[in-house]
Amino acid sequence: MKLFAFDSPVMQAINKVTDYVILNLLWIVCSLPIFTAGAAMSAKYYVGMKLYRGQEPAVCKSFFFSFKNNFKQTVFPSVVIAAIMAFLVADWYYVIKTGADAAYKWILFIANTLFLMICFCLFSIIARYEISTKEALRTALGMTAAKFVRVFFAIILFFLPFVIGIWYLKWA
16 A cells, blocks of 8 residues: 555545645635634635535635625624624723722623624534525524534634643743
């Protein structure tokens, strides 16, 4: 058996990892302007779902196809989400500077977590289905409520590399 033959398991695994790396790089680059972050996230979900199902799409072509198709629908939610996140960041800044009590910090933490969970579900629903933004938001609320634990752990796994990276830089 040839280890580096195109159809060998090793090369197929390398090909799949490369596709995911390219997908994440496209997502990062296309998310730099804040108002395009929603379209980039939904395009990432669109291509990720195709890769998971084994459809082997051309990553760049599929990403930009989905980006273009979902751009109009995701601009308004992206701007609203950015505004709400700015408010929540300012709230955390106020809490840290004034030394608010623990109850307020817990309420703010729970509100942030629920908000992130709904946002996490919203763009995956927009990527998967062709529905209005209002219906997608309603579905995201229902999905967050129905699959709370699963979505919570998905949020943790999404942010864990960033937290580890920041912790490692401080530690190093």
